[in-house]
Amino acid sequence: MAVPRSVLPLLFLCFPLCWAQFRSVHDMIYVNITAQAPCVRLMNATHQIGCTSAVSGNVGVLHYCAEQSDVDWLIQSAKNKPYMPLMVPRLFTYENVQGLRASGKISGILVAYGNRSDPQPPQAGFSPVHKCPNDGYGMYSDHPEYAHCKNTTWNPLGSGLSYLDYDFPMSLLVNQSDIDYLIDCHNRFNKYDNDSNQAYPLCAVQIKDRMDGAKDSITCIRRSNLNINLNPFVYCDALGDKNVWGTLRPLNKSTPLNDSKELIVASAKIDTWSLFHNVGGVGANDATGFIALLAAAEALGKLDQVEKNAMKDLMFVFFQGETFDYIGSSRMVYDMRRGEFPAKLNDKVPWQPSLVNTTNIQYFLEVSQVGLWEQSGGLWAHSDPVSQKTSAVRDNVNAIFSAIENATDSTNISIGKPPSFQALPPASLQRFLREDLGVPGIVLSDHMAAYSNNYFMSRLDLPAEIGMDIPANLKPDEAYDYTTKQGESLTKVATVIARTLYQLASNKSPSEAAKITASSSTINHLLYCFLQHANCPLFAEVLSSKSVAALKSLPGPLPRYVSVPQNAANQISQVVANLLTFYLGERLPNLNTPTECKTPRYDHINSYIFMNGRPVVNTTDNTTSYASFCMRAPVQFSTAVSPAFLSNEMLHSNEYSTWTESRWTVLNAKIFLVSSEAEQTITLSVGVVVILVSLVLVYFVNTKSDVLFTAPEAEY
Template sequence: MAPVASLFSLYLVILFISYLSNNSVECVRTKKKIYLDLVTQNACFRVLNATHQVGCSSKSGGNVGVLHYLEGQDDYDWVLKDGPHTPYVVLINSEDFHREKVQQLFKSGRVNGILVVNVLNNSTLTPLPPNGFSADKDCPNDNYGAYYKNDSYKHCKSVKWNKPGEALYFNDYHDFPMFAISNISDLNILIDQCYRPFNQPGNGVAKTYPICAVELSDSMDAAKDSITCIRRSELITNLNPTKYCDAMGDKNIISTIKAIPQNVPRPAKSVIVVATRMDSISMFGYEYQNSDTTVTGIVALLAAAQALKQVKDDLRAATSDLMFTFFQGEAFDYIGSSRMVYDMELNHFPYDITDNSSLQLQNIHLNHISHFIELSQLGHRDQDQLWIHSDPISKEIPAISDEVKKLIDIIKPIGEKLNVSLGETAADQPLPPASVQRFLRKMAIPSIVITDHQKQYTNKYYNSRFDLPRNINADYPPTLNDTEKYDYITEQAVSLTNIATTLARFLYKQTTGKQLTPDLENKIQADEKEIAHLLYCFLESPVCELFKQSVSPEDNKNLASAKKPFPFYVGVDYQTNQITRLAHSILAQYLGDRMVNITKEADCKQPDNDKRYKYLWMQGSLKPGTTDTREGWCIKSTAMLHKAKSPAFDIDDYDWLSGEYSTWTESTWTVTKVRAFLIPSESQEVLTLCVGLALFIVSLGIVYFFNASSDIIFLSTNTASDTPPS
């Protein structure tokens, strides 16, 4: 027992010393002393289709390189030719981040990754590229629209819509990570604490060690193409199968004015579709600034729906029905619209009716659609006009041409009264990229697309992180606080108010056939203040009163934690993104009815005998005299979510190379991170190794000494323990 007691005493001494040390010295993990982790998570990631992988991925253990800030041509020469400390990770300014420069760095063999300065609220640090920037193609969705087989119009032979488009997003940067540095503190660390003190050459001479390096990690799990990825994901090799990628998709939003039950026939050519898209792409995750690309269309369509609220009874009594539609996944080869067309052809839209014991909405087929009106980009008026585009191929049918002319003849004078000038594009000019093209692939429909451009996009930053509110006059004076910004009427809010009012009055007249009297015009008027609120919530901050009243109590926690506008990226199909949920709730408010007699969430549900309406419980407005207690609203409406997942993933034995449907998937990954650290010289590394080995040998000697001499060292203790009591 004596040796045990001695060892226990020694253990107590060590424990006591450790306790004193912990109370006098702050313990820090060794890793944190070596690495400086950045906040930045905005990585370029990998997506795949049936034939390719595109986007970025680091090596499995991350990519390491010496940081170099590319401020001028001398810095490019240093990194690409002269610098001795290869490989490099470069920090590049926003103006230099374009295809030519990126390809030059990627192919050099001397660069291991790119960091892009992306502090968008600082025009000095991140000036807008003067010639525009778009990571999308110059002919978006080229092979999946209405003209994919037409020799005159395919590949944008007539008009290159997105002139700044360099298709940077659609290149494969294998083992070459890229991150956007959006946090100014991260930028200061990289430039002022890493590059300038340790790496910046002086008079063409490299600095000596230590030097500052950066590690970029965003290793992607998927590889090659969607076909390979899905096959690998479906292989069951253990009890926990690994998923390498997910089908891209989300939910479309639809709402009809009428609630026609399945036992009542729906007349042919009786549904007017009015639509817009909701999504976009960007090179970097969490960087989806879409002021003109998507938000102007979303806001205008929501505002038009609200403007028609007072005349819903007239619309319900009309022969025609009106269907508001918000498509998701359109940036990735028309995912949402192609799904809707597919379901209509199968008689599954808006859902597959399998139970006739309760009332459900009558299905809508393609032949039920009488007209299709689509809103696209509306923020940059070309020649101070909006432009009406129509399809030259379907107009070869006289009846279609006549209907298109009627649509134009109705909407133009309505717009003129509201200072909305609407021009017509050339008769032989094809439609720009638009969701209606997926419908026109199947049948000729009288259709128009309303945009802010006559030919090529007036938006120089289409589908890019530079599509900012200030570019469409939707920004705010710097002196305003958040409350003042929320109610501030920007120039764009005024413009969209007139557009939404024009659209609402046009839809009323087209649906009902009635003339617009002064009384009706007073009723059908978009709310300028509400449009200001929508712009603020989508573009400035989602932590706003409109969004707060539109979410459920459960979703409010996610809303309250939002630090920046929600992304407009479609995401993967198994989850519904925030933009979709919020737009759905707002549309339900605008077109539906509040059930004032229902005051509890548990009571806000569909009756068993009538499934035509959806019931949504949302927080509602603040109770009078309170700052944190909300009324709770039960909204009954026809607004619903419809699957926006490519049919390619649901069709058995689908021909993945047919080009009929979108095949985009998103790779899975484990972690994305950026961290900086110092690299010592080789001599210092050798010295550190030698000192470590020496300490190890000395430690072995001490342990051996104590072990061999334990009987002598602990003799007095042992003797005392063995002496019998007197």
């Protein structure tokens, strides 16, 4: 029978109402977890690490672990498996995770991290990476004495937790409201004692973050390259981004470096990593290296142009991806040795930087972790014992050390040398020496042997651990200008770096170098912006107005995870590039708009960046405008993607980093109440019985419809 036309509008009206009713029922059952940082799957040439959920998600009964006894109860006594433990940070240790994993009672793990200012880190320390970071990809991979950190265990607290493969999801909860709701739900429904288990209904959690990549990078890339349909699917992407480099004065191919050893390289790494994806504000001590180097660049950038022109070429390099087997430095060395750094020479481009090779480097100074030098008794100058068997290299290494020693005289910093037989710590310099043992270099750090940082490469390497003692009651503008203990300490380090580089580049005496001083306010502003809040006046001044608007949505600092390559550099690299341009460059007063402030096609030496500038308040109408300006500086990006991905042969060579990140399509977590298995079985059984009875009833009604629904005959 056809549906009457008058009914169709009612059906169309009913559909959205029914859908709304369905959504309201859904919202009554589920509560979404609004903010989480997942553990994602990464792969290299041999294996996979990280986490993934089932396709339909993982469900578990919520169990709040505030004390070690809560973890022990779950492992030993809990019966309503699977569970989804919510752990406070100090309980999220290698031993507990492995114990929970081995119990077979969990379907995932949540870690409470809402209040970042008080994360309760384990007092004994916590480092989820290896004891020997980047093992196998430095200069000692095959050395009989130094391979695999035989000589020195650099990260003795390293558990390797981040490098394990988990078949269940783990998430870091970064919203305190979510954490409070979960704890309240647990306390209302999931309370237990040591003698009995919880009674149903129970509060449960579902996490869905299925990772598409699997096995290893080689397999994942091969699967991605299979064109078996019109819409090829990519399962993983190579890790990588952009290195940032700049020179005190422009390099020009009109005056090539050739084989002259008169280039000084000062480097630091930008990136860090934690088990949980893109968590900002971690790696505080790791950040002190590049922050100190930026401040040193500013101090040297203030020299007049005449003095700069009289100095040797000085290059500042900020590497990306070093955490993952030296991605940035290995690519730079690869390009240098092939005559392609910064870029292949092109006769059609009049202004182009001269080629740079490892053979041009006279001195190499790398700034590593330097934030805890006061606790460790001073700074330490690490050098390589293998390359120093050559007298020319040894003499230049000694020259760097003498310059550092002279620079520390008036700063109250002691400088020490580790034993001559000790190998270099994990550092970008190792990739240069792996290719060319003629590069004389020193790695400056706050540790003689094992790291002073007890939270290396973890989410607990926080500003408070390095003396960022900003009072909680200060307003944002007051906190921005506040001088912290770390600010005072790091200003001295930046001054030492700047004076060292000045002596090496100018051959001036230590007394003449004493005029170079790093700015205390610059250091404090950099620390605040990189480790506390990216939405700060310094970043707002040097970025474009569009980038500044994007920063306003960030609740804290910028993440420093290298991520995967995009068309443009990621946020942290762009900020570092703009800051280096701001410190080394010159203002162009005649270029007053973004359209005018563009890098000319003929100029491949400089970058032109239109910066937002400082706010200017008009007292007449109380409006705010910005004193924008155009900066030009010899600062550029270079590719920071491993050479392994340039050819299939190099991908299989084990010479370069092969790290990739799995893609994923869905990421969500929900809270709901779950009934017992018996109750669920009864509900299902009743439903099946009702369906069967309904089918029988419908069949009976259908077969007897001529009797049941026969209309009475009309009477005439």
